[in-house]
Amino acid sequence: QVQLVESGGGVVQPGESLRLSCTGSGFTFSTYTMHWVRQAPGKGLEWVAVTSSDEKYKYYADSVKGRFTISRDNSMNTLYLQMNSLRAEDTAMFYCARADEDGPNRPVAYWGQGTLVTVSS
Amino acid sequence: DIQMTQSPSSLSASVGDRVTITCRASQGISNYLAWYQQKPGKVPKLLIYAASTLQSGVPSRFSGSGSGTDFTLTISSLQPEDVATYYCQKYNSVPRTFGGGTKVEIK
Numbered sequence: 001q002v003q004l005v006e007s008g009g010g011v012v013q014p015g016e017s018l019r020l021s022c023t024g025s026g027f028t029f030s031t032y033t034m035h036w037v038r039q040a041p042g043k044g045l046e047w048v049a050v051t052s053s054d055e056k057y058k059y060y061a062d063s064v065k066g067r068f069t070i071s072r073d074n075s076m077n078t079l080y081l082q083m084n085s086l087r088a089e090d091t092a093m094f095y096c097a098r099a100d101e102d103g104p105n106r107p108v109a110y111w112g113q114g115t116l117v118t119v120s121s
Numbered sequence: 122d123i124q125m126t127q128s129p130s131s132l133s134a135s136v137g138d139r140v141t142i143t144c145r146a147s148q149g150i151s152n153y154l155a156w157y158q159q160k161p162g163k164v165p166k167l168l169i170y171a172a173s174t175l176q177s178g179v180p181s182r183f184s185g186s187g188s189g190t191d192f193t194l195t196i197s198s199l200q201p202e203d204v205a206t207y208y209c210q211k212y213n214s215v216p217r218t219f220g221g222g223t224k225v226e227i228k
Contacts, residue, residue, distance in 0.1 A: 009139070012178040045157070045165065045208050047217040059215040062122075095164065100176075107155035107212050114164065 002026045002110045004096050016086055016119075017079065022096030022112055023077040030074035031102050034080050038092035038109030049093070053102075064090075086119045089109075093117075123148045125211055127220035133228045140196040142223045144228035149189045153213030156185055156194045159222075160205045168207075169194065201227055 008020040022034070036048040049060045049070040058070050069082040079096050091115040100109035124147040134140050144154065148174040152172040167176045169185035172192055182197045197204055205227055209220040 012156060043205075044222040045159075045210075045219040047210070047215075047219060050217070060227065061216050102166065105153060105213055107167060107210070109167045109176065110172075111164040 002092070004098060004110060004112035006010070006094065006096050006112045006115035009094065009117045011120060012086055012117055013116045013121050014087055017082070017084045017119060018086060019098075020081040020083065020094055021117055022115070024077045024079070024096075024098065027098070029077040032073060032098050033102075033104075033106075034070075034079045035099075035108055036070060036079075036099050037095045038117075039092075039095070039114075040089070040092040044094075046092075050099075053068065060106045083117070086117075088119050090116060091119050122216055123150065123211060123214075123218060125220040127207075127223050129210055129223060129224070130221060131224040133197050133226045135228045136199055136201060137195060140197045140199050140203075140225060142194045142207055142209075142225075144192040144194070144220050146190045146192075146211060147176050150211045150213045153211055154177055154185075154187065154192050155210045157208045157210065158203075158205045159208065165208065170212075174189075175214045180182075194227075199227070200226070 003025045006022045035050045051058045051070045067085045071080045095114045096112045097108040098110040099106035126145045154172045159165040159203040173185045206222045206224045
């Protein structure tokens with residue numbers, strides 16, 4: 001079955017960097033568009049970034065554009081989110097997510113359990 | 122960017138009640154609309170996609186409707202296990218904006 005396992009979260013100070021990872025299994029990772037979605041404590045869901053299967057296109061939410069970079073290593077079945085210049089408002093649970101089917105404009109149907117990022121001085 | 126507005130932000134209803142949640146897009150999104158259920162402390166779960174298609178395994182008391190800018194999620198007979206926060210999300214283009222969520226409680 002489809003499994004997504006995130007790692008790399010932790011406590012950092014404002015201005016610092018962190019790299020999140022998400023390893024996929026139970027499916028052909030290299031054929032799927034992958035997303036990052038976050039949720040601040042007690043708040044709603046916020047879409048963060050997406051990368052196509054071949055990294056030809058990548059898009060970001062305005063709130064992270066220029067600070068976060070999404071990437072992937074299909075040989076390792078792993079998705080990454082490099083987060084630089086972190087701010088207190090980036091504190092959140094970060095989920096990696098996969099669409100229900102391969103192809104454009106598909107809804108997210110599979111979620112990892114999330115990794116918690118806390119930005120605090 | 123297209124904004125997604127959900128209403129109400131919370132509701133309290135009795136077991137067996139019919140519950141309706143609305144989601145409005147600031148521009149037309151055809152039927153590229155998904156609904157998610159997130160129970161406390163859990164990961165979001167896809168309930169409905171393409172505005173009205175029930176995801177496999179989701180109880181038939183859940184239904185969705187709408188197209189363009191106005192969408193509805195309906196729970197025909199609220200059950201205790203439906204206590205959760207429900208989110209809509211557009212997925213026709215980026216950013217894939219979520220609605221603000223609707224918290225559903227039992228009265």
